[in-house]
Ligand SMILES: Nc1ncnc2c1ncn2[C@@H]1O[C@H](COP(=O)(O)OP(=O)(O)OP(=O)(O)O)[C@@H](O)[C@H]1O
């Protein structure tokens with residue numbers, strides 16, 4: 250990433266986000282005036298205690314959930330005020346999402362799972378397949394194209410989820426605890442792949458992580474606490 254961000258418009262910005270969940274007994278306020286910016290070409294980390302609202306925040310940034318107040322601007326456009334067609338296109342074309350539990354379809358192969366977002370976007374099947382094979386190859390899965398999720402290791406499953414999230418060449422990749430279920434070696438491998446994609450195609454990432462080691466290795470880290478997002482120095486990440 251170019252390290253001077255001062256005069257560059259953010260790729261994505263969130264301003265004053267609020268979100269609560271109503272349970273029977275009381276409302277849980279998860280986000281309260283949360284704001285952040287994501288710049289093109291950076292690998293941004295988000296840390297915070299379990300239950301602090303990281304997944305909630307990421308889902309709102311990805312247009313999967315709506316905030317009660319506040320705005321999400323992608324290249325300056327409010328994603329929630331453009332109509333449902335735009336929101337669908339935003340989710341499908343501009344954002345890649347790696348879910349906390351990967352969410353691969355069990356009855357389909359690695360290749361088919363990777364191709365889905367491209368087919369949903371009505372892209373030409375052949376070019377989607379070529380892109381999916383290229384990504385799976387890049388992620389070291391050339392020999393696992395026809396394996397179903399049940400026939401893959403945890404690290405391989407996660408790499409398929411990463412390939413799937415990249416198949417439509419999104420400008421921004423949002424990853425929710427992508428290494429949460431992996432051992433140290435697989436986590437490091439994931440991080441190497443992140444770096445490689447960042448260096449080779451300038452892929453922008455927002456990565457939610459519990460791992461202090463991973464967080465410290467990222468370009469910039471924000472902490473979510475008490476419903477708000479604040480920068481955190483790397484020496485303070487525990
Ligand atoms: N659908 C829901 N209804 C009610 N409460 C919810 C709902 N979804 C999340 N919550 C609550 O909102 C809070 C934030 O949840 P969220 O999943 O965003 O946390 P998180 O920071 O991602 O946690 P973790 O690190 O454990 O994944 C939690 O206390 C959770 O119990």
Ligand SMILES: [Mg+2]
Nearest residue numbers: 303304349425
């Ligand atoms: Mg979470």
